[in-house]
């Protein structure tokens with residue numbers, strides 16, 4: 001369990017703001033990523049065309065999601081990939097465990113799973129859950145490997161160790177790796193990590209990966225990466241387990257290149273990544289490499305809640321590029337850990353309420369100035385500020401019969417607020433009551449307190465008018481008669 005929790009967002013954010021090293025690390029990294037994206041989208045017309053196309057593809061695929069998932073399952077199965085469905089994190093971990101237990105470990109050592117980068121595996125807390133059954137999950141993405149050594153969690157969805165500078169990485173290695181000579185030479189640090197991992201790839205019986213795009217038309221799993229560790233995880237061990245959210249399905253193979261281009265340019269400013277892996281089946285007879293078994297775990301974990309509503313469904317368009325985080329004035333100052341959720345920043349604020357419920361995440365949806373920087377850079381044009389406003393509204397909104405509520409709906413409305421809203425509804429729907437109320441408010445306007453809670457700490461509370469519009473009109477009519 002992470003030491004950071006969304007319930008403690010305010011304190012965690014204050015701690016992050018008071019940490020000058022953390023702020024310096026984030027400022028430097030975010031400026032770098034912003035510049036890279038800007039250079040990759042130098043032509044505004046081209047940028048707009050790429051984003052239009054990516055948005056249209058994601059919206060089409062989400063409209064057909066149930067059919068596409070069935071098609072994906074049928075084609076993966078026909079290709080020899082075993083497909084499993086997980087409603088929540090518990091189900092997904094149970095599936096991992098049962099697959100792991102069916103795999104023979106080559107020695108009496110704990111069973112080893114070597115992992116490529118996967119935010120969904122963070123979402124289900126895979127490493128900690130497997131450790132309870134004496135199964136070791138070793139991270140092989142360099143950023144993930146560094147933070148795993150420290151017992152830390154990712155602070156960014158594509159750059160998990162971005163909160164650390166090279167001196168801090170050297171300190172981490174010095175604290176955990178025998179014979180390491182402290183250095184701030186980045187190449188030497190990378191080589192050190194690689195040497196540690198190389199042997200593990202060879203001996204691990206299970207490789208784990210995420211999925212960037214799952215193609216329904218062909219039953220193909222696409223994986224985008226820069227380090228080559230994803231390819232190692234999916235080809236060297238005898239068993240490969242891919243885990244992903246149900247929203248990652250796309251209809252056609254031809255949908256992938258436009259989304260891939262939008263993803264890499266937005267994420268790291270690259271035209272393409274160093275590696276692009278397409279996994280369509282386990283090893284076939286006569287092939288020299290590849291896993292003997294491939295499993296695909298498709299996870300819901302709250303995504304169908306977002307899917308059921310046309311507005312919140314747009315959340316699922318996300319292709320996890322991280323650009324909204326890199327440009328968010330809140331994220332760039334407090335970093336990822338303060339949010340206390342696996343997905344931090346703007347995307348985390350609109351996705352986490354579906355994964356964890358609004359009650360646990362009610363402060364996160366308010367942690368935005370609604371400046372719109374996230375929407376301006378999102379390659380699939382998710383209207384993040386509007387979705388935040390919708391979630392803020394739902395956090396106060398009573399459940400209505402006939403409407404599917406969001407988990408935790410009305411959590412942010414205090415008992416006093418609920419009673420006041422009920423009283424207002426009653427008054428607003430009964431004219432005599434309403435007129436008496438506005439008349440009374442006008443009579444007591446000078447005795448009202450100067451402050452009404454935190455909202456008025458830096459604002460002057462409005463005063464009721466001495467006479468309501470209705471009373472003024474009545475008076476005027478009387479004068480005219």
Ligand code: SF4
Pocket residue numbers: 266317318319320321322323324325346347374377378379380381382
């Ligand atoms: S919401 Fe948009 S910008 Fe943010 S991670 Fe998802 S695709 Fe990228």
